[in-house]
Amino acid sequence: MATTILVGAQWGDEGKGKIIDVLSEQADIVVRYQGGNNAGHTVEVGAEKYVLHLIPSGILYPGKLNVIGNGVVVDPIALWDEIEGLRRRRVAVDNNLFVSETAHMVMPYHRLLDEIREEQKGHRKIGTTKRGIGPAYSDKVARTGLRIGDLLAPERFAERLRRKVRENNEIFKAFGHRPMRFQTIYDQYIAIGQKLKPFITDTVTLLNRAVRDNKNILFEGAQGTHLDIDFGTYPFVTSSNATAGGACTGSGIPPNRIDRVVGVMKAYTTRVGEGPFPTELHDEQGTALRETGREFGATTGRPRRCGWFDAVATRYAVMVNGINDLAVTKLDVLDNLPKIKVCVAYKCGRKLWETMPTDIDVLMRCQPVYQEFDGWRCSTRHVLEFDQLPKRARVYLQRIAQLSGARLSIVSVGARREETIFL
Numbered sequence: 001m002a003t004t005i006l007v008g009a010q011w012g013d014e015g016k017g018k019i020i021d022v023l024s025e026q027a028d029i030v031v032r033y034q035g036g037n038n039a040g041h042t043v044e045v046g047a048e049k050y051v052l053h054l055i056p057s058g059i060l061y062p063g064k065l066n067v068i069g070n071g072v073v074v075d076p077i078a079l080w081d082e083i084e085g086l087r088r089r090r091v092a093v094d095n096n097l098f099v100s101e102t103a104h105m106v107m108p109y110h111r112l113l114d115e116i117r118e119e120q121k122g123h124r125k126i127g128t129t130k131r132g133i134g135p136a137y138s139d140k141v142a143r144t145g146l147r148i149g150d151l152l153a154p155e156r157f158a159e160r161l162r163r164k165v166r167e168n169n170e171i172f173k174a175f176g177h178r179p180m181r182f183q184t185i186y187d188q189y190i191a192i193g194q195k196l197k198p199f200i201t202d203t204v205t206l207l208n209r210a211v212r213d214n215k216n217i218l219f220e221g222a223q224g225t226h227l228d229i230d231f232g233t234y235p236f237v238t239s240s241n242a243t244a245g246g247a248c249t250g251s252g253i254p255p256n257r258i259d260r261v262v263g264v265m266k267a268y269t270t271r272v273g274e275g276p277f278p279t280e281l282h283d284e285q286g287t288a289l290r291e292t293g294r295e296f297g298a299t300t301g302r303p304r305r306c307g308w309f310d311a312v313a314t315r316y317a318v319m320v321n322g323i324n325d326l327a328v329t330k331l332d333v334l335d336n337l338p339k340i341k342v343c344v345a346y347k348c349g350r351k352l353w354e355t356m357p358t359d360i361d362v363l364m365r366c367q368p369v370y371q372e373f374d375g376w377r378c379s380t381r382h383v384l385e386f387d388q389l390p391k392r393a394r395v396y397l398q399r400i401a402q403l404s405g406a407r408l409s410i411v412s413v414g415a416r417r418e419e420t421i422f423l
């Protein structure tokens with residue numbers, strides 16, 4: 001496996017958690033490199049279902065090391081809750097989970113700022129997860145953030161926190177919210193810091209030693225290419241680099257040590273939150289996809305917007321991530337459809353777009369150009385080999401991989417580990 005980056009090729013929720021779980025078997029270390037607990041990665045093992053937000057999905061495989069890298073924004077309280085939740089379910093989290101001392105923290109004022117900013121935007125809101133992700137990354141870039149390591153240096157933490165609380169209370173006052181108390185936050189965070197102490201370490205050195213020792217490292221991307229701060233449908237994006245480049249800056253592993261990039265994409269498309277979505281279905285077909293695919297957010301429970309597969313979007317993802325291998329998930333959701341559509345290009349006025357327009361106003365006006373496929377109309381749930389899939393399903397899969405421009409390597413036909421076909 002060597003060093004593999006796994007990224008979402010669409011707008012998130014592609015089934016990254018499931019594919020990570022399947023690939024974890026061959027990995028020594030699984031690393032999260034960006035995002036925070038806005039992510040919700042579902043893994044089904046036997047009859048058990050886990051939703052992971054900050055902890056890498058590799059935690060469910062005994063004997064694997066799991067790292068929350070420097071590029072992640074960590075809400076320490078949410079992390080502690082997740083650790084405790086896993087312990088209650090008898091999942092081992094001691095000596096196999098490490099968090100970077102230089103990862104920035106999500107603070108209570110970030111969550112409130114996230115809410116206020118969304119409120120202020122009114123109908124132009126982004127539809128964030130309200131986990132404080134944007135404001136936490138803003139502070140990081142503005143060089144006023146607090147990092148996990150600061151919890152272990154109480155004086156430094158106090159000084160910086162005092163300044164941030166004072167500054168943000170001015171904003172809260174202006175928007176009619178109650179000010180926050182320095183002491184309450186300080187006490188809570190210092191206490192959590194002591195609990196998290198055994199997990200906090202220099203993950204940059206840890207990971208580079210692992211690279212030197214030829215360990216297999218698997219990067220678990222969160223969100224997806226079109227939610228990336230640089231390559232996504234700005235401003236309707238998240239605040240980090242969800243694309244492959246983020247794996248290097250978010251972990252400290254240099255680019256020349258990356259061997260392979262795997263892109264995960266659903267056999268159709270979903271999006272949660274606001275923003276352009278050219279193949280969105282507003283009719284009963286969209287509703288049917290949502291119901292069959294159980295498309296409700298793993299973090300916020302919001303219904304996901306559903307639509308046909310968009311090859312313009314995935315082609316762009318293959319390009320900016322350097323995707324070698326594709327994992328197509330949720331093929332089974334299409335099992336009963338008589339006709340299936342794939343968007344092969346966009347039309348805007350008289351112009352045909354085969355690449356993603358970077359101007360969001362153009363993208364908003366784009367109409368999908370579809371190729372139609374006959375459905376296979378039988379269950380693929382128990383198929384174990386690619387050759388045993390119905391012919392029409394194989395045609396569909398090969399075509400979406402070809403349009404995207406990378407090799408089809410994995411097909412997922414159900415949420416569980418066993419429901420996976422390797423090519």
Ligand code: GDP
Pocket residue numbers: 008012013014015016017018039040041042043044293297298329330331332333412413414415416
């Ligand atoms: P992630 O954020 O990319 O990890 O994806 P989510 O966990 O948010 O959403 C994917 C959902 O689809 C989860 O409920 C998974 O259990 C489920 N899932 C993953 N792969 C398959 C599949 O091949 N078929 C079906 N029916 N469900 C799947």
Ligand code: IMO
Pocket residue numbers: 008011012013014038039040041126127128129130131132133134221222223224227236237238239272273274298
């Ligand atoms: P996983 O890792 C799908 C979306 C939000 C919103 C936008 C910005 O499970 O695929 P944020 O809270 O990050 O500031 O919200 O990004 N979003 C996701 N959508 N899957 C996710 O993660 C997401 N994380 C954020 O809905 O539109």
Ligand code: MG
Pocket residue numbers: 012013014039040041042298299
């Ligand atoms: Mg998700």
